[in-house]
Amino acid sequence: MRTAGEGSPGLDDEVVRRWESGDRTPEPRYRKHLVLVFGLTADELGLLSPTELALRPTTDSAPDTIMRDDVLDAVVRKVTSMMSGTEGEFGRKLFLKGLLGAGVVPLLAQGITLPDDVDALAGPQRTRLDHRSVDAYRAITTSHRTLYWTSPATDLLPSVAAHVRLGATMMKDAFTTDPRLPQLAAAVAEGALLAARLTFFDLAHEQTAEAFFQLAQDTVEVSRDHDLAAAVLAHRAFVPGFAQREQPARAFLDAAHAHARYATGPLLRSWLHCVDGEVSARTGQARSSVARIRSAEDALGTSGTDPAWLDFFDVSRLSGFAGNALLLAGRHHAAAERLQEALDGLAGDAERQRAVLLFDLATAQAPDDAEQAFATAHQACDVLERDYYAMALERVPAARRALTGTPYLAQLNERVRALTPA
Template sequence: MGTRRTSTPKHPTNTRLRWQRLQRGWSHQEVVEQIKRSIEQADEGEAGLNADMVGRWETGGRKPDPRYKKHLVLVFDLPASELGLLSSEELALCPADPVVPAPTTNVIMDEQLIDVVVKKVMLVLLGGNAEFGRPVFLKGLLGASLAALFSNGVAIPDGAEALAAEQRTRLDRQSVDAFAAITASHRDLYWTTAAAELVPSATAHVHLGTGMLKSTSDAEGPQARQLASAVAESSLLASRLLFFDLAQGDAAEPFFQLADDAASTSQDHALAAAVLGHRAFVPGFAGQLQPASDYLSAAHAHARYGAGPLLRSWLHCVDAEVSARAGQPRASLTRIRSAEDALVTAGTNPTWLDFFDSSRLDGFAGNALLLAGRNREASGRLQNALDNLAETATKQKAVLLFDLAAAYASTDAEHAVATVRQACDLVGQTPYSTALQRVPDVRAALSATPYVDELDERVRALSGPVREA
């Protein structure tokens, strides 16, 4: 018998095109439909395209014809270089003008907003002196990044001082490892440190990392991808602090975008899914189902390529909360069942996924049941979540206690208000805006009881500091 030959792709794999498709949650057929629509609008006749051809563009089996290249650029609204559509000869034609972004750089940064945040930190560190050069700025930036570690007695990683190097054309392993270690420390501090204290360090660290990425000549090498993963995680942490802890949605948005862009550079599907899942909460909290669903569709698309059971389950839970807030309790409970199924699937959970476990699943389920009017079942799931929650998860505990109070209110008002007191005590210790967003539902549930005035008084005492943070 002869040896079976395997065909070798004619062209390099186009990971950029595949990634951008996944970012939008599109299938190969959906790309076909988008291109067909674009060709029809341009009155250029029939497309003559199918899903198999799109798949081969990604795997290197063939390259798109010039007409399809043009419409890929129009459909994705990105330059051909960022879609992997240019040859090495065409890329070499890129002007040296620094105004034109290098074709291998994916990280986009809102310089103005982040510079304002960081320079405020620098002014504090430098005693109010606004006149300082870039070397001092970089050292101050590193100091701000490390400030939360210093104040909490966390060891400073070896090689951290190299992160303030002014000139850098290639990334060295020690600097990348040090940056990632600081990111991990910030992640741990999220659960025990006040948001107002951690935000300056997290935002300074993001600024430091994006600067390192933009200065390297090897933006697609393994060390750049490792650094981009850490930058994405730091950006996500900053956005979580601003949105969930401090209710500063406008300030959080640029960091969500930075996290998205850095995850794209890292080519880490699991991290991209986590970023998109968190972004879905922004329109989801506002009851805007369609934009939240768009983020979640893209997140699920990434999850098919690189997610463990916890991440898959968490994405279904986010779906459940978004559906519940949009007034779709039945869809919400269906998503909870999908989350329960996903939790027992195979796969490896990333080390950075510390915001979800089986107890958090019970919390999501309890909230979904509560919003569906099934209070008795809700109280059981919420109590189970509280019983198994990690001791450090103070913020989430406050959320669960407010939900539990709402579940108790109709049958046991005294038990409900005792639970409210516990929740308020926790928010007083660790301010958390998301917990206070549960208050209107609790108040509505207690409106016919003599305890509503006490609730109002307690929340007034808490809401001032939380809003000012």
């Protein structure tokens, strides 16, 4: 622990004796170091609770645990009808043309070059995976991740859903002992997580999102990827967390942290603390939320390597989480500073997050300067006119309350009405 920069362990013979006798379980801060000391996994050392054991990826997971074909087909059809406004024609074209075609159309439209071996995905049903098909599938998953920042959710979601459906089919047709299966499973899980994010955060279709979240959790078990498992579980915590149901949200977060003890980088650790803070804030625990943000800031100084798919969190996003936590704690001046810091550091293509930050900043500014607050909220509405994001509109009620009693409330209501889909 000293070598890792965490100071003295503070242990003595009595504490270790209680660990060995089973009278006491090592705290989380010790577990990751015990894993390294003994060269064994946390479950082999008996460090995981029954709940954590049930949720961890296993080495013998089989593709038959994946969502049933009829259920997944229904989800994909729901997505296509939801995006096109009709259940029939688009859905028939999607399946008649083949899932591969539907999955790559948006990539071609954006000028993204497909891998040379992409035709391997369109071959006959197979029982053994080959590197060409797995690499081609993973390349398209990566392209979808890139497209998220520049494509409207309504355009991207049908493509992602079709690609996920194809991947799930490939997994079910593969041997459970195939050495390439975990790689494919990780790509399918990443795609299912992206579909869940699109349906929940961007479009506010919670029921459809839940199906994709479940598929992501099913497939990540096969991947044996602890980082991705932590991300899937923590994302799932947002759903009950936003509904102010703390207990199920905490269950997902506890499982996410259990995976994070195996191997994560500083950004993923920091993001997990931020999600903890968000859940605390939404369940009325403002002080705990601010404390979680401090833990998130401390985590940035830890060691490790973050996965390539972690493109939804950076230092500016941490400032955004911090600003919202301070805002909900009633510390408006400090919140405004952190939110402005987040906006200044935000990537140019992160328009959806920009709208969220602007609404939060408007709420923070309102007690001292209602005119400036409305101007800031007006900017947020301008962003949403270009790129609709349901989660940004979730911030509007707080801005409305902050502007109550001012002449700007009616103007904000008028702008928001124009943004809300019919």
